[in-house]
Amino acid sequence: MSEGEPPSPLKDFEARLRAARERQEENSDNRHPLLRSERGVSAGYRVAVELFAGMLFGGGVGWYLDRLLGTRPWLMVVLFILGSAAGLLNGYRAMMRADREESERERDDETRRKD
Amino acid sequence: MAAEAHSPLEQFEIIKLIPIQIGPIDASFTNASLFMVIAVAAVTAFLTLSVNTRSLVPGRWQSMAEISYQFIANLVRDSTGTEGRQYFPFIFTLFMFILFANVLGMIPYSFTVTSHIIVTLALALVVFIGVTVIGFVKHGLKFLGLFVPSGVPIFVLPLLVPIEIISYFVRPVSLSVRLFLNMMVGHTMLKVFAGFVVMLGIWGVAPLAFIAVFTGFEIFVAVLQAYIFTVLSCLYLADALHPHH
Numbered sequence: 001m002s003e004g005e006p007p008s009p010l011k012d013f014e015a016r017l018r019a020a021r022e023r024q025e026e027n028s029d030n031r032h033p034l035l036r037s038e039r040g041v042s043a044g045y046r047v048a049v050e051l052f053a054g055m056l057f058g059g060g061v062g063w064y065l066d067r068l069l070g071t072r073p074w075l076m077v078v079l080f081i082l083g084s085a086a087g088l089l090n091g092y093r094a095m096m097r098a099d100r101e102e103s104e105r106e107r108d109d110e111t112r113r114k115d
Numbered sequence: 116m117a118a119e120a121h122s123p124l125e126q127f128e129i130i131k132l133i134p135i136q137i138g139p140i141d142a143s144f145t146n147a148s149l150f151m152v153i154a155v156a157a158v159t160a161f162l163t164l165s166v167n168t169r170s171l172v173p174g175r176w177q178s179m180a181e182i183s184y185q186f187i188a189n190l191v192r193d194s195t196g197t198e199g200r201q202y203f204p205f206i207f208t209l210f211m212f213i214l215f216a217n218v219l220g221m222i223p224y225s226f227t228v229t230s231h232i233i234v235t236l237a238l239a240l241v242v243f244i245g246v247t248v249i250g251f252v253k254h255g256l257k258f259l260g261l262f263v264p265s266g267v268p269i270f271v272l273p274l275l276v277p278i279e280i281i282s283y284f285v286r287p288v289s290l291s292v293r294l295f296l297n298m299m300v301g302h303t304m305l306k307v308f309a310g311f312v313v314m315l316g317i318w319g320v321a322p323l324a325f326i327a328v329f330t331g332f333e334i335f336v337a338v339l340q341a342y343i344f345t346v347l348s349c350l351y352l353a354d355a356l357h358p359h360h
Contacts, residue, residue: 042339042343046293046343049289049292049293049296050285050289052289052292053285053288053289053292053293054281054282054285054289056288056292057281057284057285057288058281079281082277082278082281083281083285085278085281086278086279086281086282086285087282087285087289089278089279089282090282090285090286090289
């Protein structure tokens with residue numbers, strides 16, 4: 001950003017703002033200024049919560065539906081297993097995303113070092 | 116000295132400040148409500164007062180407000196694309212509220228609203244329901260395609276579709292449980308170790324040093340969890356805007 005610019009009249013402010021936004025849009029390289037992604041420990045921790053939440057949700061909904069429909073314990077068993085599978089799926093996706101971001105960052109770092 | 120007065124869980128107790136009863140609903144103004152109001156007031160004060168001067172070269176407070184705005188604006192743009200920009204006010208409000216609620220909870224004798232699962236679940240459900248509605252409004256019934264993974268043999272679909280549907284409904288649970296667990300566990304740990312300081316007498320210096328470090332870590336966690344909640348909300352929003360995977 002150039003700082004020596006004289007303050008220009010307000011009437012072309014909108015145009016300049018739009019131009020600046022478009023420029024920023026182009027320059028955006030998928031980079032968050034800080035804490036770009038959860039790394040290492042917190043990524044692993046995320047997966048743990050994901051697994052736990054899957055089981056909790058499956059078991060909880062199963063328990064409630066069982067009580068409502070009087071089918072104890074079958075729905076709870078089935079939904080617990082499905083919930084665990086869903087938790088695994090969510091955890092897997094979170095892990096793959098963290099992995100992808102990590103490799104992207106490494107590639108970025110490498111290209112910057114070459115420059 | 117009564118032992119129960121020093122329970123590490125005492126800090127989570129809900130105290131009715133102004134009892135209000137509307138029919139069968141207990142709508143009392145509690146200490147939790149008070150700290151939510153304080154958080155909202157603090158965010159509003161921070162953002163309005165700091166940019167009040169509107170100087171071209173921002174001062175300390177103004178840059179803090181501008182950095183937080185820029186940070187979330189970049190996050191929304193990077194994760195949801197340009198279509199996501201119209202949801203920026205909501206995402207920014209969400210982030211600032213959780214951030215302030217978490218950080219205010221680190222002040223001694225204050226109350227951490229986000230250490231109660233009902234608060235975090237309510238926040239997560241607002242995101243979840245909002246995102247689902249956006250998905251259906253933008254894509255109609257095609258939004259249901261989110262539950263049918265592509266490139267999968269047709270005979271495993273009856274098993275995979277329920278799993279996908281449940282994994283979608285697990286989202287608000289994991290979103291709220293993560294924030295709630297982090298805040299509750301951290302605050303309980305602090306209180307438990309603070310109890311050791313008194314019990315150990317002169318050797319209480321060791322847990323005291325640990326608390327000093329851990330308090331710093333807890334402030335980091337408070338900020339990080341606000342960020343993670345926001346990032347995941349953005350990812351869910353991105354799923355609703357572009358439901359093809």
